[in-house]
Amino acid sequence: xxxxxxxxxxxxHARADGRRVENNEAALRTAIGRSYYAAYNVAVEYCKAKxxxxxxxxxxxETVLIHLRARGLALTxxxxxxxxxxxxxxxxxxxxxxxxxxxxxxxxxxxxxxMHGLP
Numbered sequence: 001x002x003x004x005x006x007x008x009x010x011x012x013h014a015r016a017d018g019r020r021v022e023n024n025e026a027a028l029r030t031a032i033g034r035s036y037y038a039a040y041n042v043a044v045e046y047c048k049a050k051x052x053x054x055x056x057x058x059x060x061x062e063t064v065l066i067h068l069r070a071r072g073l074a075l076t077x078x079x080x081x082x083x084x085x086x087x088x089x090x091x092x093x094x095x096x097x098x099x100x101x102x103x104x105x106x107x108x109x110x111x112x113x114x115m116h117g118l119p
Contacts, residue, residue: 003029003094028100029090035107036087039114043068043080046118076114083110 007026014021021027040061044054047067054060061084068077086107089098 003096005094025100028104031104032090032100032107033087035104035111036083039080039083039111040064042115042118043076073118076117079110079114083107083114086110 003025008030011021011026011030013019021030043064044060047054047064050067050071052067054063065077065081068074068080086103090100090103
């Protein structure tokens with residue numbers, strides 16, 4: 001069965017109203033995406049703190065990976081890349097050909113490792 005994309009709006013309403021999310025699949029997909037953006041934005045702030053200025057009109061997702069690798073943080077860049085792939089699967093692939101709970105578990109651990117592992 002394909003994912004019902006309207007579930008994202010249910011999650012948005014529930015979270016905005018401070019209610020518990022009832023749509024488990026949409027909540028897992030949302031959590032995976034938010035995990036990526038939490039780690040990504042911490043990495044962006046790290047890069048900026050190290051003096052990197054992001055040019056306009058450049059893919060900042062790829063640029064962060066390049067900058068992390070240039071600073072000797074290849075494993076962190078690899079983690080962020082994997083997390084980005086999981087986010088794209090969760091956000092754009094409506095099939096249930098992957099285990100969302102397992103992906104969420106991996107995404108949460110990976111995001112935590114990135115956010116707490118940057119020097």
